[in-house]
Amino acid sequence: MSLASPMFTLRDYDKRDFELLFKLDRLCFDPGIAYSRPELASFIEQRRAYTVVAEWTEPSAEALAEIDALDAPPSESALSASQPLVKTFLPKGQTRPPRRPIAGFVTFHFQRQGYGHIITIDVHPDAxxxxLGTLLINAACEKLRKMTAFMVVLEVAVNNHGALAFYDRHGFKRIKVLERYYNRDVDAIFMTKRL
Ligand SMILES: CC(C)(COP(=O)(O)OP(=O)(O)OC[C@H]1O[C@@H](n2cnc3c(N)ncnc32)[C@H](O)[C@@H]1OP(=O)(O)O)[C@@H](O)C(=O)NCCC(=O)NCCS
Incomplete structure (x- = not known):
């Protein structure tokens, strides 16, 4: 898959993207709501899960520095940290094909019952x-439609006013409140849209 806008190009997820997606999720959500590494990995890797990644067509200097940092050898502290390093290192002398910085992504599941579930849409604050959010939600809905999904559902925190406005704008209906959905503390709104 490869869709484009003047600023962003969409493509399918590759395992090498994981560390940047994890960082982006941390940037997009409060610590109580952002996924842990194992949570995000299980959502991305489970059966019938799809992740569409958006690359910046014209990367900012900050985004390029972020990629350079990921390509650098691991520091002593990183090696001793308990979290596993997802990044893989190439043998000396071997060059990696150029990667563009990631501006956003959407992860969704196709449920056996025939509907889609948006797990997360993350757009970098600078983007x-x-x-871009519109490009990503449209790409997810298009893919789900092709898979014969009749509906798409999602949960969003009651205090995430920007995302609620975004989903309202995209025709999602607010169905019900899921009490203490996030961290057994923050309520969520369950939203659906017919495809
Ligand atoms: C919600 C999010 C995905 C929107 O992405 P985006 O690329 O900024 O969205 P778009 O530019 O496509 O916005 C389309 C429309 O949605 C509405 N919208 C988007 N963000 C909004 C905000 N913060 N406040 C009010 N309306 C908003 C507007 O109507 C906007 O159109 P406009 O810019 O012409 O006014 C992005 O803000 C984000 O990643 N937030 C953090 C993570 C998150 O909350 N994800 C969703 C929960 S799962």
Whole structure:
């Protein structure tokens, strides 16, 4: 898959993206709501899960520095940290094909009952209000439609006013409140949209 806008290009997820997606999720959500590494990995890797990644067509200097940092050898502290390093290192002399910085992603599942479930849409703060969220939700809905899904569902925190406005704008209906859905503390709103 490869869709494009003047600023962003969409493509399918590759395992090498994981560390940047994890960092982006941390940037997009409060610590109580952002996924842990194992949670995000299980959502991305489970059966019938799809992740569409958006690359910046023209990367910012900060985004390029972020990629350089990921390609650098691990520091002593990183090696001793308890979290596993997802990044893989190439043998000396071997060059990696160029990667563009990631501006956002969407992860969704196709449920056996015939509907889609949006797990998360993350747009880098510098990329917001440039229609990237719209590109990603449209790509997810298009893929789900092709898989014969009749509906798409999601949960969003009651205090995430930006995301609620975004989903309202995209025709999602607010169905019910899921009490203490996040961290057994923050309520969520369950939203659905017919495809
Ligand atoms: C919600 C999110 C995905 C929107 O992405 P985006 O690329 O900024 O969205 P778009 O530019 O496509 O916005 C389309 C429309 O949605 C509405 N919208 C989007 N963000 C909004 C905000 N913060 N406040 C009010 N309306 C908003 C607007 O109507 C907007 O159109 P406009 O810019 O012409 O006014 C992004 O803000 C984000 O990643 N937030 C953090 C993570 C998150 O909350 N994800 C969703 C929960 S699962």
């Amino acid at each position: 917001r209000r440039h229609r």
